[in-house]
Amino acid sequence: MASLGELERSVMDLLWSAPEASTANDLRDRLALGEGQGKDLAVTTVLTVLSRLEKKGLVERERGTRPHRYRAVSTREDHTARLMHEALGTATDREAVLARFIGSVTEAEAATLRKLLASG
Amino acid sequence: MASLGELERSVMDLLWSAPEASTANDLRDRLALGEGQGKDLAVTTVLTVLSRLEKKGLVERERGTRPHRYRAVSTREDHTARLMHEALGTATDREAVLARFIGSVTEAEAATLRKLLASG
DNA sequence: CTCGACTTCTACGAAGTGTAGAACAGAGCG
DNA sequence: CGCTCTGTTCTACACTTCGTAGAAGTCGAG
Incomplete structure (x- = not known):
């Protein structure tokens, strides 16, 4: 919904x-x-x-x-992130989904993710 | 759609x-x-x-x-990953979305992402 | 109390979805 | 060759969501 x-x-x-x-x-x-x-x-x-x-x-x-x-109620970014998380939630094999997702992401976005994951 | x-x-x-x-x-x-x-x-x-x-x-x-x-036509994982990417595409500030998304992910998933980003 | 601005109620048409009968097509049998 | 299965396509209807808005109700200001 x-x-x-x-x-x-x-x-x-x-x-x-x-x-x-x-x-x-x-x-x-x-x-x-x-x-x-x-x-x-x-x-x-x-x-x-x-x-x-x-x-x-x-x-x-x-x-x-x-x-x-x-x-x-929430920011556009929160909303979008929640949608993404919701989609991820429907999958059984989340690792596989994440792998496909990472494959479809631009290099700049990959860099952002690396930074975020390192600091977090 | x-x-x-x-x-x-x-x-x-x-x-x-x-x-x-x-x-x-x-x-x-x-x-x-x-x-x-x-x-x-x-x-x-x-x-x-x-x-x-x-x-x-x-x-x-x-x-x-x-x-x-x-x-x-495609696997469930491909489909889900595409949905996630589609959601990400609607955002203007993709970095912010990714930040929120990473924040909502489990530690295991974060580890998976780190591995994927390192090897890729 | 009355007027006007604002909100809620009600409504309708288009699209999407669940559901399925009616009509149609082709393969094998008599 | 024509009948009968089995399977597919067409058509249909009810229900929900969404765009759209008029009609009716409410509340504060004068």
């Missing part, structure tokens, strides 16, 4: 890019700008996807303030 | 577990066994999901033989 639709992904991208919490209206405006021209969504549309994202545990909101303020 | 439904996942698990190609009937029987009791599916059901998996590029079949024989 981790797949996001296109609009859901766009909203998450906005929330991940700005650390401060945003209102639905604000997000709606930024969506319009981002997508260029014909992307004028109704605010209720944005609110709906925000609710769905909240139910998925990706977004939380402050209910106290009058225009509720929404913010991503 | 990589998410699998529950039945699709079960079928892939069977195909991944046995390297030889299987027929739809064979898979249907093995699904019945695996799930324990009430999981008696119609063969057409299995054929439908096999077609869908074929369209997704996860399964290929020999059309020559009369009961067509189905087999996974």
Whole structure:
């Protein structure tokens, strides 16, 4: 249960890019700008996807303030890393998966990994 | 476009577990066994999901033989590694993702990674 | 109390998935 | 050659998810 639709992904991208919490209206405006021209969504549309994202545990909101303020629960990087870990978890032979994974990684990324593993 | 439904996942698990190609009937029987009791599916059901998996590029079949024989295109490990790489690809700050990922990995897995990175 | 901004409820169409019957095709038998 | 199996493809329907938004409800300001 981790797949996001296109609009859901766009909203998450906005929330991940700005650390401060945003209102639905604000997000709606930024969506319009981002997508260029014909992307004028109704605010209720944005609110709906925000609710769905909240139910998925990706977004939380402050209910106290009058225009509720929404913010991503975790960073984009945390989220992605968790997805990767989830994928790894489905495998029985994790070593084999890691071997294939390392094989598909760029040299720069391999260097990063070496550094991280050395220091950790 | 990589998410699998529950039945699709079960079928892939069977195909991944046995390297030889299987027929739809064979898979249907093995699904019945695996799930324990009430999981008696119609063969057409299995054929439908096999077609869908074929369209997704996860399964290929020999059309020559009369009961067509189905087999996974790649191993479970390759598939999982590709999913992980795909997730990594969506990130902008890949180093940060890798850092989080390494942080979430067991010590045994970290050791495996060190070995793999050293030899590669 | 009323108005307006904001949120929640309800809804609908498209796509994906589980499920399978109906229709079709080819191989062997009588 | 035509029937009957066995197996494949077509068609279909219900359920869920997602994009999209109008209708209805709520709450603070005036």
